[in-house]
Amino acid sequence: MLVLVEQSLNGLQFGLLLFLLAAGLTLVFGIMDFVNLAHGSLYMMGAYFAATFVAWTGSFVFGIVLALGATLLLGIVLEYVALRHLYGRDHLDQVLATFGLILFFNDAVRLIWGPAGLALPLPAWLTVPVQIMPGVSYPAYRLSIIAVALAVAAMLYVVVMRTRIGMLIRAGASNREMIGALGINIKLLFTLVFGLGAALAGLAGLMQAPILTVQIGMGENILILAFVIIVIGGIGSIRGAFLAAIFVGMIDTLGRAFLPDLLRKVLSSAAASTAAPALSSMLIYLLMAIVLVVRPEGLFPAAKR
Protein backbone atom coordinates (compact mmCIF):
# COMPACT_ATOMS: atom_id res chain seq x y z
CA MET A 1 0.00 0.00 0.00
CA LEU A 2 2.74 2.36 1.08
CA VAL A 3 4.73 1.58 -2.03
CA LEU A 4 1.67 2.04 -4.19
CA VAL A 5 1.03 5.55 -2.85
CA GLU A 6 4.66 6.46 -3.24
CA GLN A 7 4.91 5.12 -6.78
CA SER A 8 1.64 6.76 -7.79
CA LEU A 9 3.02 10.08 -6.63
CA ASN A 10 6.21 9.39 -8.55
CA GLY A 11 4.13 8.63 -11.60
CA LEU A 12 2.12 11.80 -11.17
CA GLN A 13 5.29 13.83 -10.77
CA PHE A 14 6.88 12.29 -13.85
CA GLY A 15 3.69 12.77 -15.82
CA LEU A 16 3.53 16.44 -14.89
CA LEU A 17 7.12 16.94 -15.96
CA LEU A 18 6.31 15.27 -19.24
CA PHE A 19 3.35 17.59 -19.58
CA LEU A 20 5.56 20.67 -19.29
CA LEU A 21 7.67 19.35 -22.12
CA ALA A 22 4.77 18.20 -24.24
CA ALA A 23 2.82 21.42 -23.72
CA GLY A 24 5.58 23.48 -25.33
CA LEU A 25 5.84 21.05 -28.22
CA THR A 26 2.15 20.91 -28.86
CA LEU A 27 1.72 24.71 -28.55
CA VAL A 28 4.45 25.32 -31.07
CA PHE A 29 3.09 22.64 -33.34
CA GLY A 30 -0.49 23.74 -33.01
CA ILE A 31 0.19 27.38 -33.79
CA MET A 32 3.17 27.40 -36.09
CA ASP A 33 2.77 23.95 -37.58
CA PHE A 34 6.39 23.44 -36.62
CA VAL A 35 7.98 20.19 -35.40
CA ASN A 36 10.80 20.99 -33.05
CA LEU A 37 13.12 18.07 -32.29
CA ALA A 38 15.44 20.48 -30.53
CA HIS A 39 12.83 20.86 -27.80
CA GLY A 40 14.73 18.18 -25.89
CA SER A 41 17.89 20.25 -26.21
CA LEU A 42 16.13 23.18 -24.55
CA TYR A 43 15.19 20.81 -21.74
CA MET A 44 18.85 19.86 -21.43
CA MET A 45 19.99 23.47 -21.57
CA GLY A 46 17.56 24.37 -18.78
CA ALA A 47 19.20 21.78 -16.58
CA TYR A 48 22.74 22.87 -17.45
CA PHE A 49 21.89 26.53 -16.92
CA ALA A 50 20.36 25.70 -13.55
CA ALA A 51 23.36 23.66 -12.42
CA THR A 52 25.68 26.48 -13.46
CA PHE A 53 23.71 29.39 -12.07
CA VAL A 54 22.95 27.68 -8.79
CA ALA A 55 26.66 27.02 -8.33
CA TRP A 56 27.51 30.63 -9.25
CA THR A 57 24.99 32.40 -7.13
CA GLY A 58 25.00 29.93 -4.28
CA SER A 59 21.24 30.28 -4.08
CA PHE A 60 18.93 27.58 -5.38
CA VAL A 61 15.92 29.77 -6.03
CA PHE A 62 17.86 32.65 -7.55
CA GLY A 63 19.86 30.28 -9.75
CA ILE A 64 16.72 28.61 -11.01
CA VAL A 65 15.07 31.90 -11.85
CA LEU A 66 18.16 32.93 -13.79
CA ALA A 67 18.19 29.58 -15.61
CA LEU A 68 14.56 29.98 -16.59
CA GLY A 69 15.28 33.42 -17.99
CA ALA A 70 18.31 32.09 -19.85
CA THR A 71 16.32 29.27 -21.47
CA LEU A 72 13.57 31.68 -22.46
CA LEU A 73 16.17 33.95 -24.03
CA LEU A 74 17.86 31.03 -25.78
CA GLY A 75 14.53 29.95 -27.22
CA ILE A 76 13.79 33.43 -28.52
CA VAL A 77 17.24 33.78 -30.06
CA LEU A 78 16.97 30.33 -31.63
CA GLU A 79 13.60 31.18 -33.13
CA TYR A 80 14.79 34.54 -34.38
CA VAL A 81 18.04 33.34 -35.92
CA ALA A 82 17.11 30.02 -37.42
CA LEU A 83 13.73 28.48 -36.88
CA ARG A 84 11.43 31.22 -38.16
CA HIS A 85 12.80 30.56 -41.62
CA LEU A 86 11.44 27.05 -41.41
CA TYR A 87 7.79 27.89 -40.79
CA GLY A 88 5.70 26.91 -43.74
CA ARG A 89 8.33 24.45 -44.90
CA ASP A 90 7.87 20.74 -45.22
CA HIS A 91 7.82 18.87 -41.90
CA LEU A 92 10.74 16.80 -43.09
CA ASP A 93 12.83 19.95 -43.49
CA GLN A 94 11.92 21.00 -39.99
CA VAL A 95 12.81 17.60 -38.59
CA LEU A 96 16.20 17.58 -40.30
CA ALA A 97 17.08 21.17 -39.41
CA THR A 98 16.21 20.69 -35.76
CA PHE A 99 18.04 17.35 -35.81
CA GLY A 100 21.07 19.40 -36.84
CA LEU A 101 20.45 21.65 -33.86
CA ILE A 102 20.44 18.65 -31.53
CA LEU A 103 23.86 17.61 -32.84
CA PHE A 104 25.04 21.18 -32.34
CA PHE A 105 23.71 21.54 -28.81
CA ASN A 106 25.09 18.19 -27.66
CA ASP A 107 28.58 19.04 -28.83
CA ALA A 108 28.34 22.63 -27.61
CA VAL A 109 27.50 21.33 -24.14
CA ARG A 110 30.37 18.86 -24.33
CA LEU A 111 32.71 21.70 -25.28
CA ILE A 112 31.55 24.09 -22.57
CA TRP A 113 30.74 21.84 -19.63
CA GLY A 114 32.79 18.74 -20.53
CA PRO A 115 31.59 15.19 -21.16
CA ALA A 116 31.02 14.33 -17.49
CA GLY A 117 27.60 15.05 -16.04
CA LEU A 118 26.88 17.76 -13.50
CA ALA A 119 24.99 17.50 -10.25
CA LEU A 120 22.45 20.01 -9.07
CA PRO A 121 22.42 19.73 -5.28
CA LEU A 122 19.22 20.56 -3.46
CA PRO A 123 19.11 23.02 -0.59
CA ALA A 124 18.47 21.48 2.81
CA TRP A 125 14.89 22.74 3.08
CA LEU A 126 13.88 20.72 0.03
CA THR A 127 15.39 17.42 1.08
CA VAL A 128 13.27 16.81 4.17
CA PRO A 129 10.63 14.12 3.92
CA VAL A 130 7.09 15.34 4.33
CA GLN A 131 4.43 13.26 6.02
CA ILE A 132 1.55 13.13 3.57
CA MET A 133 -0.48 10.41 5.24
CA PRO A 134 -0.10 8.74 8.58
CA GLY A 135 2.97 6.58 8.14
CA VAL A 136 3.70 7.68 4.60
CA SER A 137 6.32 10.31 3.97
CA TYR A 138 7.39 11.67 0.63
CA PRO A 139 10.37 13.86 -0.37
CA ALA A 140 9.55 17.57 -0.20
CA TYR A 141 11.30 18.23 -3.47
CA ARG A 142 9.12 15.82 -5.43
CA LEU A 143 6.05 17.32 -3.82
CA SER A 144 7.19 20.76 -4.85
CA ILE A 145 7.65 19.54 -8.44
CA ILE A 146 4.05 18.38 -8.41
CA ALA A 147 2.91 21.70 -6.98
CA VAL A 148 4.91 23.83 -9.40
CA ALA A 149 3.89 21.80 -12.43
CA LEU A 150 0.22 21.90 -11.45
CA ALA A 151 0.47 25.65 -10.92
CA VAL A 152 2.11 26.08 -14.31
CA ALA A 153 -0.55 23.94 -15.94
CA ALA A 154 -3.27 26.03 -14.34
CA MET A 155 -1.52 29.21 -15.37
CA LEU A 156 -1.19 27.95 -18.90
CA TYR A 157 -4.89 27.17 -18.95
CA VAL A 158 -5.77 30.64 -17.73
CA VAL A 159 -3.39 32.33 -20.15
CA VAL A 160 -4.56 30.38 -23.15
CA MET A 161 -8.28 30.38 -22.38
CA ARG A 162 -8.85 33.61 -20.49
CA THR A 163 -6.46 36.31 -21.73
CA ARG A 164 -6.14 38.37 -24.86
CA ILE A 165 -2.80 36.87 -25.77
CA GLY A 166 -4.26 33.42 -25.27
CA MET A 167 -7.08 34.34 -27.57
CA LEU A 168 -4.55 35.36 -30.20
CA ILE A 169 -2.71 32.08 -29.69
CA ARG A 170 -5.90 30.11 -30.21
CA ALA A 171 -6.84 32.23 -33.18
CA GLY A 172 -3.38 31.68 -34.62
CA ALA A 173 -3.80 27.96 -34.22
CA SER A 174 -7.05 27.88 -36.15
CA ASN A 175 -6.22 30.37 -38.90
CA ARG A 176 -2.83 31.96 -39.19
CA GLU A 177 -3.43 34.06 -42.28
CA MET A 178 -6.60 35.53 -40.91
CA ILE A 179 -5.17 36.92 -37.70
CA GLY A 180 -2.22 38.26 -39.67
CA ALA A 181 -4.70 40.02 -41.94
CA LEU A 182 -6.46 41.45 -38.90
CA GLY A 183 -3.33 43.38 -38.08
CA ILE A 184 -1.84 41.19 -35.38
CA ASN A 185 1.96 41.06 -35.40
CA ILE A 186 2.10 37.36 -36.03
CA LYS A 187 5.88 37.15 -36.11
CA LEU A 188 6.12 38.57 -32.64
CA LEU A 189 3.38 36.24 -31.46
CA PHE A 190 5.25 33.25 -32.88
CA THR A 191 8.47 34.32 -31.19
CA LEU A 192 6.65 34.72 -27.89
CA VAL A 193 5.00 31.33 -28.13
CA PHE A 194 8.28 29.70 -29.00
CA GLY A 195 9.96 31.41 -26.06
CA LEU A 196 7.16 30.22 -23.79
CA GLY A 197 7.60 26.66 -25.06
CA ALA A 198 11.35 26.90 -24.51
CA ALA A 199 10.85 28.17 -20.96
CA LEU A 200 8.45 25.30 -20.22
CA ALA A 201 11.02 22.79 -21.54
CA GLY A 202 13.73 24.49 -19.50
CA LEU A 203 11.55 24.37 -16.39
CA ALA A 204 10.99 20.64 -16.88
CA GLY A 205 14.72 20.10 -17.36
CA LEU A 206 15.81 22.05 -14.32
CA MET A 207 13.22 20.46 -12.08
CA GLN A 208 14.29 17.00 -13.18
CA ALA A 209 17.97 17.88 -12.75
CA PRO A 210 18.30 17.30 -9.00
CA ILE A 211 16.66 13.87 -9.32
CA LEU A 212 18.79 12.60 -12.19
CA THR A 213 22.21 13.84 -13.20
CA VAL A 214 22.56 16.67 -15.67
CA GLN A 215 24.08 15.09 -18.73
CA ILE A 216 24.39 15.28 -22.49
CA GLY A 217 21.50 13.71 -24.32
CA MET A 218 19.22 13.82 -21.26
CA GLY A 219 16.60 15.56 -23.39
CA GLU A 220 16.42 12.94 -26.10
CA ASN A 221 14.68 10.02 -24.44
CA ILE A 222 12.21 12.27 -22.70
CA LEU A 223 11.54 14.09 -25.98
CA ILE A 224 10.43 10.83 -27.53
CA LEU A 225 8.12 10.28 -24.57
CA ALA A 226 6.74 13.75 -25.19
CA PHE A 227 6.09 12.75 -28.80
CA VAL A 228 4.24 9.66 -27.64
CA ILE A 229 2.15 11.88 -25.37
CA ILE A 230 1.30 14.26 -28.18
CA VAL A 231 0.32 11.37 -30.42
CA ILE A 232 -1.86 9.89 -27.70
CA GLY A 233 -3.35 13.21 -26.67
CA GLY A 234 -3.90 14.58 -30.15
CA ILE A 235 -1.57 17.09 -31.76
CA GLY A 236 -2.21 20.70 -30.81
CA SER A 237 -4.42 19.88 -27.84
CA ILE A 238 -3.10 21.08 -24.49
CA ARG A 239 -5.85 19.32 -22.59
CA GLY A 240 -5.03 16.11 -24.44
CA ALA A 241 -1.35 16.57 -23.67
CA PHE A 242 -2.12 17.04 -19.98
CA LEU A 243 -4.23 13.91 -19.63
CA ALA A 244 -1.97 11.80 -21.82
CA ALA A 245 1.12 12.97 -19.93
CA ILE A 246 -0.29 11.93 -16.56
CA PHE A 247 -1.46 8.65 -18.05
CA VAL A 248 1.95 7.90 -19.57
CA GLY A 249 3.82 9.01 -16.46
CA MET A 250 1.68 6.72 -14.30
CA ILE A 251 1.89 3.72 -16.58
CA ASP A 252 5.61 4.04 -17.07
CA THR A 253 6.39 4.46 -13.39
CA LEU A 254 3.94 1.89 -12.08
CA GLY A 255 4.94 -0.56 -14.80
CA ARG A 256 8.58 -0.32 -13.87
CA ALA A 257 7.76 -0.66 -10.20
CA PHE A 258 5.29 -3.53 -10.21
CA LEU A 259 5.65 -5.43 -13.45
CA PRO A 260 8.69 -7.48 -12.31
CA ASP A 261 6.78 -8.77 -9.28
CA LEU A 262 3.65 -9.45 -11.29
CA LEU A 263 5.63 -11.36 -13.90
CA ARG A 264 7.36 -13.37 -11.23
CA LYS A 265 3.99 -14.75 -10.21
CA VAL A 266 3.37 -16.06 -13.71
CA LEU A 267 6.83 -16.91 -15.00
CA SER A 268 9.91 -18.44 -13.46
CA SER A 269 11.97 -15.82 -11.68
CA ALA A 270 14.82 -16.00 -14.22
CA ALA A 271 12.49 -15.49 -17.16
CA ALA A 272 10.70 -12.71 -15.32
CA SER A 273 13.85 -10.77 -14.57
CA THR A 274 14.81 -11.00 -18.25
CA ALA A 275 11.41 -10.03 -19.61
CA ALA A 276 10.42 -7.38 -17.07
CA PRO A 277 12.76 -4.53 -18.02
CA ALA A 278 12.03 -4.90 -21.72
CA LEU A 279 8.30 -5.26 -21.16
CA SER A 280 8.02 -2.31 -18.81
CA SER A 281 9.84 -0.02 -21.21
CA MET A 282 7.51 -1.27 -23.95
CA LEU A 283 4.33 -0.54 -22.01
CA ILE A 284 3.80 3.03 -23.13
CA TYR A 285 4.52 2.16 -26.74
CA LEU A 286 1.95 -0.60 -26.53
CA LEU A 287 -0.44 1.97 -25.12
CA MET A 288 0.34 4.24 -28.06
CA ALA A 289 -0.26 1.39 -30.50
CA ILE A 290 -3.63 0.67 -28.92
CA VAL A 291 -4.65 4.33 -29.06
CA LEU A 292 -3.60 4.43 -32.69
CA VAL A 293 -5.70 1.45 -33.56
CA VAL A 294 -8.74 2.79 -31.77
CA ARG A 295 -8.37 6.51 -32.47
CA PRO A 296 -5.69 7.39 -35.01
CA GLU A 297 -6.23 11.11 -34.38
CA GLY A 298 -5.38 10.82 -30.70
CA LEU A 299 -7.72 10.83 -27.74
CA PHE A 300 -8.48 14.55 -27.78
CA PRO A 301 -7.84 15.84 -31.29
CA ALA A 302 -7.68 19.62 -31.57
CA ALA A 303 -10.52 21.20 -33.52
CA LYS A 304 -10.46 20.13 -37.15
CA ARG A 305 -9.41 22.76 -39.65
Add this chain to the structure above:
Amino acid sequence: MNFSFNARNVVVALVVLGLSLLPVYSALSGNIFILTLFTRIVIFALAAASLNLIMGYGGMMSFGHAAYLGIGGYAVGILAFEGIGSGFIQWPVAVAASALYGLVIGALSLRTRGVYFIMITLAFAQMAFYIASGLSRYGGDDGLTIYKRSDFGGLINLSNRVQFYYLCLGCLFGGIYLIWRIVNSRFGMVVQGIRSNEQRMQAIGYHANRYRLVCFVISGMICGLAGALLANNTDFISPAGMYWTRSGELMVMVVFGGMGSLFGPVIGTIVFLLLEEVLSQFTEYWALIMGPLLLLIVLFARGGIMGLLGRMSRD
Protein backbone atom coordinates in the same frame (compact mmCIF):
# COMPACT_ATOMS: atom_id res chain seq x y z
CA MET B 1 16.65 4.15 -70.04
CA ASN B 2 18.15 6.60 -72.50
CA PHE B 3 21.43 7.87 -71.22
CA SER B 4 22.52 11.42 -71.87
CA PHE B 5 25.68 13.26 -70.86
CA ASN B 6 24.36 15.62 -68.25
CA ALA B 7 26.08 16.48 -64.98
CA ARG B 8 23.88 14.11 -63.01
CA ASN B 9 24.63 11.02 -65.07
CA VAL B 10 28.34 11.78 -65.28
CA VAL B 11 28.57 12.06 -61.51
CA VAL B 12 26.63 8.83 -61.04
CA ALA B 13 28.85 7.01 -63.54
CA LEU B 14 31.97 8.32 -61.81
CA VAL B 15 30.67 7.21 -58.41
CA VAL B 16 29.84 3.72 -59.68
CA LEU B 17 33.24 3.42 -61.35
CA GLY B 18 35.04 4.81 -58.30
CA LEU B 19 33.29 2.44 -55.90
CA SER B 20 34.01 -0.53 -58.19
CA LEU B 21 37.71 0.25 -58.52
CA LEU B 22 38.30 1.31 -54.92
CA PRO B 23 39.92 -2.01 -53.80
CA VAL B 24 42.36 -1.72 -56.71
CA TYR B 25 43.41 1.72 -55.51
CA SER B 26 43.59 0.47 -51.96
CA ALA B 27 45.85 -2.44 -52.97
CA LEU B 28 48.12 -0.27 -55.11
CA SER B 29 48.53 2.48 -52.55
CA GLY B 30 48.56 0.16 -49.56
CA ASN B 31 45.88 2.31 -47.97
CA ILE B 32 43.76 -0.21 -46.08
CA PHE B 33 41.92 2.43 -44.08
CA ILE B 34 40.12 3.74 -47.15
CA LEU B 35 38.77 0.26 -47.88
CA THR B 36 37.33 -0.18 -44.38
CA LEU B 37 35.91 3.34 -44.51
CA PHE B 38 34.23 2.70 -47.82
CA THR B 39 32.91 -0.69 -46.76
CA ARG B 40 31.04 1.20 -44.06
CA ILE B 41 29.93 3.82 -46.55
CA VAL B 42 28.62 1.21 -49.00
CA ILE B 43 26.62 -0.52 -46.27
CA PHE B 44 25.07 2.74 -45.11
CA ALA B 45 24.35 3.66 -48.70
CA LEU B 46 22.27 0.49 -48.98
CA ALA B 47 20.36 1.46 -45.83
CA ALA B 48 19.85 5.00 -47.13
CA ALA B 49 18.70 3.68 -50.50
CA SER B 50 16.10 1.53 -48.76
CA LEU B 51 14.88 4.54 -46.81
CA ASN B 52 14.73 6.53 -50.03
CA LEU B 53 12.33 3.96 -51.44
CA ILE B 54 9.67 4.90 -48.90
CA MET B 55 10.67 8.53 -48.33
CA GLY B 56 11.43 9.61 -51.84
CA TYR B 57 9.01 7.48 -53.81
CA GLY B 58 6.41 6.52 -51.23
CA GLY B 59 6.22 9.82 -49.35
CA MET B 60 6.48 8.02 -46.00
CA MET B 61 8.84 9.93 -43.71
CA SER B 62 10.04 7.13 -41.49
CA PHE B 63 12.15 8.28 -38.56
CA GLY B 64 12.77 4.75 -37.37
CA HIS B 65 14.84 3.08 -40.02
CA ALA B 66 17.77 2.36 -37.71
CA ALA B 67 15.59 -0.29 -36.07
CA TYR B 68 16.05 -2.51 -39.13
CA LEU B 69 19.82 -2.09 -38.95
CA GLY B 70 19.57 -3.34 -35.40
CA ILE B 71 17.18 -6.19 -36.21
CA GLY B 72 19.31 -7.40 -39.10
CA GLY B 73 22.41 -7.11 -36.97
CA TYR B 74 20.92 -8.87 -33.97
CA ALA B 75 19.67 -11.69 -36.19
CA VAL B 76 23.26 -12.34 -37.25
CA GLY B 77 24.67 -11.75 -33.77
CA ILE B 78 22.17 -13.88 -31.88
CA LEU B 79 22.34 -16.78 -34.34
CA ALA B 80 26.15 -16.66 -34.25
CA PHE B 81 26.02 -16.61 -30.45
CA GLU B 82 23.75 -19.66 -30.44
CA GLY B 83 26.17 -21.51 -32.70
CA ILE B 84 24.45 -21.10 -36.06
CA GLY B 85 27.19 -19.60 -38.17
CA SER B 86 25.87 -20.19 -41.67
CA GLY B 87 25.08 -17.05 -43.60
CA PHE B 88 22.52 -19.04 -45.58
CA ILE B 89 20.47 -19.14 -42.39
CA GLN B 90 21.54 -15.89 -40.74
CA TRP B 91 20.83 -13.55 -43.61
CA PRO B 92 17.38 -14.83 -44.56
CA VAL B 93 16.46 -14.68 -40.87
CA ALA B 94 17.71 -11.08 -40.74
CA VAL B 95 15.58 -10.14 -43.73
CA ALA B 96 12.54 -12.09 -42.52
CA ALA B 97 12.70 -10.58 -39.04
CA SER B 98 12.91 -7.11 -40.58
CA ALA B 99 9.91 -7.90 -42.76
CA LEU B 100 7.92 -9.02 -39.75
CA TYR B 101 8.81 -5.90 -37.78
CA GLY B 102 8.01 -3.72 -40.78
CA LEU B 103 4.67 -5.43 -41.23
CA VAL B 104 3.55 -4.85 -37.65
CA ILE B 105 4.97 -1.33 -37.27
CA GLY B 106 3.85 -0.35 -40.74
CA ALA B 107 0.30 -1.59 -40.25
CA LEU B 108 0.03 0.51 -37.10
CA SER B 109 1.93 3.60 -38.22
CA LEU B 110 0.27 3.85 -41.61
CA ARG B 111 -3.00 4.59 -39.89
CA THR B 112 -1.59 8.08 -39.53
CA ARG B 113 -0.07 10.71 -41.79
CA GLY B 114 2.48 13.45 -41.80
CA VAL B 115 4.02 14.44 -38.51
CA TYR B 116 2.20 11.70 -36.64
CA PHE B 117 3.89 9.18 -38.90
CA ILE B 118 7.33 10.68 -38.23
CA MET B 119 6.75 10.62 -34.47
CA ILE B 120 5.29 7.14 -34.41
CA THR B 121 7.99 5.45 -36.42
CA LEU B 122 10.46 7.21 -34.16
CA ALA B 123 8.70 5.98 -31.04
CA PHE B 124 8.47 2.38 -32.25
CA ALA B 125 12.14 2.36 -33.21
CA GLN B 126 12.92 3.59 -29.73
CA MET B 127 10.85 0.72 -28.37
CA ALA B 128 12.97 -1.69 -30.42
CA PHE B 129 16.02 0.02 -28.95
CA TYR B 130 14.78 -0.63 -25.41
CA ILE B 131 13.97 -4.23 -26.21
CA ALA B 132 17.51 -4.73 -27.50
CA SER B 133 18.85 -3.10 -24.33
CA GLY B 134 16.83 -5.57 -22.33
CA LEU B 135 18.28 -8.66 -24.03
CA SER B 136 20.47 -9.50 -21.07
CA ARG B 137 21.44 -12.90 -22.49
CA TYR B 138 22.88 -11.11 -25.51
CA GLY B 139 24.83 -8.43 -23.72
CA GLY B 140 22.02 -5.97 -22.97
CA ASP B 141 23.29 -2.40 -23.14
CA ASP B 142 26.87 -3.50 -23.73
CA GLY B 143 26.07 -5.34 -26.93
CA LEU B 144 27.32 -8.60 -28.32
CA THR B 145 30.63 -9.39 -29.96
CA ILE B 146 30.36 -11.53 -33.07
CA TYR B 147 33.39 -13.80 -33.02
CA LYS B 148 32.86 -15.32 -36.42
CA ARG B 149 31.47 -13.64 -39.49
CA SER B 150 28.68 -15.28 -41.44
CA ASP B 151 29.88 -18.45 -43.10
CA PHE B 152 28.99 -18.99 -46.75
CA GLY B 153 30.79 -22.31 -47.19
CA GLY B 154 33.57 -21.96 -49.71
CA LEU B 155 31.58 -19.47 -51.76
CA ILE B 156 32.91 -16.28 -50.28
CA ASN B 157 35.10 -15.42 -47.31
CA LEU B 158 33.72 -12.49 -45.36
CA SER B 159 36.88 -12.08 -43.35
CA ASN B 160 38.74 -11.17 -46.51
CA ARG B 161 38.52 -7.38 -46.76
CA VAL B 162 38.31 -7.18 -50.52
CA GLN B 163 35.82 -10.01 -50.88
CA PHE B 164 33.65 -8.51 -48.17
CA TYR B 165 33.79 -5.09 -49.81
CA TYR B 166 32.68 -6.51 -53.13
CA LEU B 167 29.91 -8.46 -51.44
CA CYS B 168 28.65 -5.23 -49.85
CA LEU B 169 28.98 -3.39 -53.14
CA GLY B 170 27.11 -6.19 -54.90
CA CYS B 171 24.33 -5.90 -52.32
CA LEU B 172 24.22 -2.14 -52.85
CA PHE B 173 24.01 -2.35 -56.62
CA GLY B 174 21.56 -5.23 -56.37
CA GLY B 175 19.46 -3.21 -53.95
CA ILE B 176 19.45 -0.19 -56.21
CA TYR B 177 18.56 -2.35 -59.21
CA LEU B 178 15.69 -3.83 -57.23
CA ILE B 179 14.49 -0.37 -56.21
CA TRP B 180 14.74 0.79 -59.82
CA ARG B 181 12.66 -2.17 -60.93
CA ILE B 182 10.13 -1.56 -58.18
CA VAL B 183 9.84 2.16 -58.88
CA ASN B 184 9.24 1.57 -62.57
CA SER B 185 6.86 -1.31 -62.12
CA ARG B 186 3.10 -1.00 -62.03
CA PHE B 187 3.29 -1.38 -58.26
CA GLY B 188 5.83 1.44 -58.00
CA MET B 189 3.72 3.70 -60.15
CA VAL B 190 0.75 3.14 -57.89
CA VAL B 191 2.84 3.91 -54.80
CA GLN B 192 4.10 7.14 -56.37
CA GLY B 193 0.59 7.99 -57.45
CA ILE B 194 -0.58 7.58 -53.86
CA ARG B 195 2.20 9.90 -52.75
CA SER B 196 1.02 12.65 -55.07
CA ASN B 197 -2.70 12.23 -54.67
CA GLU B 198 -4.01 9.62 -52.31
CA GLN B 199 -7.68 10.46 -52.70
CA ARG B 200 -7.56 10.15 -56.44
CA MET B 201 -5.83 6.77 -56.27
CA GLN B 202 -8.42 5.60 -53.75
CA ALA B 203 -11.14 6.80 -56.07
CA ILE B 204 -9.66 4.86 -58.96
CA GLY B 205 -9.93 1.82 -56.76
CA TYR B 206 -6.48 1.25 -55.30
CA HIS B 207 -6.27 0.32 -51.67
CA ALA B 208 -3.70 2.98 -50.77
CA ASN B 209 -2.58 1.62 -47.45
CA ARG B 210 -1.96 -1.90 -48.74
CA TYR B 211 0.40 -0.56 -51.38
CA ARG B 212 2.08 1.66 -48.85
CA LEU B 213 2.48 -1.20 -46.42
CA VAL B 214 4.07 -3.52 -48.98
CA CYS B 215 6.47 -0.74 -49.97
CA PHE B 216 7.26 -0.11 -46.29
CA VAL B 217 8.00 -3.80 -45.70
CA ILE B 218 10.23 -4.12 -48.78
CA SER B 219 12.21 -1.10 -47.65
CA GLY B 220 12.62 -2.63 -44.22
CA MET B 221 13.83 -5.92 -45.69
CA ILE B 222 16.54 -4.19 -47.70
CA CYS B 223 17.58 -2.24 -44.64
CA GLY B 224 17.63 -5.45 -42.60
CA LEU B 225 20.11 -6.87 -45.09
CA ALA B 226 22.23 -3.75 -44.60
CA GLY B 227 22.03 -4.45 -40.87
CA ALA B 228 23.34 -7.99 -41.39
CA LEU B 229 26.22 -6.58 -43.45
CA LEU B 230 26.95 -3.93 -40.84
CA ALA B 231 27.11 -6.47 -38.03
CA ASN B 232 29.57 -8.51 -40.08
CA ASN B 233 31.59 -5.40 -40.78
CA THR B 234 31.94 -4.32 -37.16
CA ASP B 235 31.93 -7.86 -35.68
CA PHE B 236 29.75 -6.33 -33.02
CA ILE B 237 26.14 -5.42 -32.44
CA SER B 238 24.74 -3.22 -29.69
CA PRO B 239 21.60 -1.19 -29.01
CA ALA B 240 23.63 1.99 -29.59
CA GLY B 241 23.66 1.13 -33.28
CA MET B 242 19.89 1.46 -33.43
CA TYR B 243 19.59 4.61 -31.34
CA TRP B 244 17.27 7.18 -32.87
CA THR B 245 20.08 9.50 -33.92
CA ARG B 246 21.12 6.77 -36.35
CA SER B 247 17.68 7.02 -37.96
CA GLY B 248 18.16 10.76 -38.18
CA GLU B 249 21.52 10.28 -39.86
CA LEU B 250 19.97 7.97 -42.43
CA MET B 251 17.36 10.62 -43.21
CA VAL B 252 20.11 13.20 -43.54
CA MET B 253 21.99 10.97 -45.97
CA VAL B 254 18.91 10.61 -48.15
CA VAL B 255 18.12 14.31 -48.12
CA PHE B 256 21.77 15.30 -48.64
CA GLY B 257 21.90 13.28 -51.81
CA GLY B 258 18.43 14.08 -53.01
CA MET B 259 15.19 12.34 -52.15
CA GLY B 260 13.48 10.41 -54.87
CA SER B 261 16.51 9.97 -57.05
CA LEU B 262 17.93 6.49 -57.48
CA PHE B 263 21.59 7.23 -56.74
CA GLY B 264 20.97 10.28 -54.55
CA PRO B 265 21.20 8.35 -51.27
CA VAL B 266 24.50 6.76 -52.35
CA ILE B 267 26.03 10.15 -53.04
CA GLY B 268 24.47 11.61 -49.90
CA THR B 269 25.95 8.81 -47.80
CA ILE B 270 29.40 9.26 -49.31
CA VAL B 271 29.29 13.00 -48.68
CA PHE B 272 27.89 12.69 -45.16
CA LEU B 273 30.27 10.01 -43.93
CA LEU B 274 33.33 11.54 -45.60
CA LEU B 275 32.40 14.90 -44.11
CA GLU B 276 32.05 13.31 -40.71
CA GLU B 277 35.44 11.63 -41.16
CA VAL B 278 37.19 14.80 -42.29
CA LEU B 279 35.59 17.02 -39.65
CA SER B 280 36.43 14.59 -36.88
CA GLN B 281 40.07 14.70 -37.97
CA PHE B 282 40.05 18.45 -37.40
CA THR B 283 38.17 18.52 -34.18
CA GLU B 284 36.64 16.25 -31.64
CA TYR B 285 33.59 18.49 -31.76
CA TRP B 286 32.67 17.80 -35.36
CA ALA B 287 28.95 18.03 -34.71
CA LEU B 288 29.41 21.71 -33.85
CA ILE B 289 30.02 22.20 -37.56
CA MET B 290 27.84 19.40 -38.91
CA GLY B 291 24.73 20.57 -37.07
CA PRO B 292 24.59 24.14 -38.40
CA LEU B 293 25.73 22.87 -41.80
CA LEU B 294 22.71 20.61 -41.87
CA LEU B 295 20.49 23.55 -40.99
CA LEU B 296 21.99 25.59 -43.83
CA ILE B 297 21.58 22.77 -46.33
CA VAL B 298 17.94 22.37 -45.39
CA LEU B 299 17.39 26.11 -45.64
CA PHE B 300 19.17 26.75 -48.89
CA ALA B 301 19.79 23.56 -50.88
CA ARG B 302 16.47 21.97 -51.62
CA GLY B 303 16.59 18.72 -53.55
CA GLY B 304 20.05 17.87 -52.22
CA ILE B 305 23.10 17.24 -54.36
CA MET B 306 21.19 15.46 -57.11
CA GLY B 307 18.77 18.37 -57.27
CA LEU B 308 21.71 20.75 -57.58
CA LEU B 309 23.25 18.68 -60.36
CA GLY B 310 19.90 18.44 -62.08
CA ARG B 311 19.56 22.23 -62.07
CA MET B 312 23.12 22.57 -63.38
CA SER B 313 22.49 20.29 -66.33
CA ARG B 314 19.27 22.06 -67.23
CA ASP B 315 21.00 25.45 -67.50
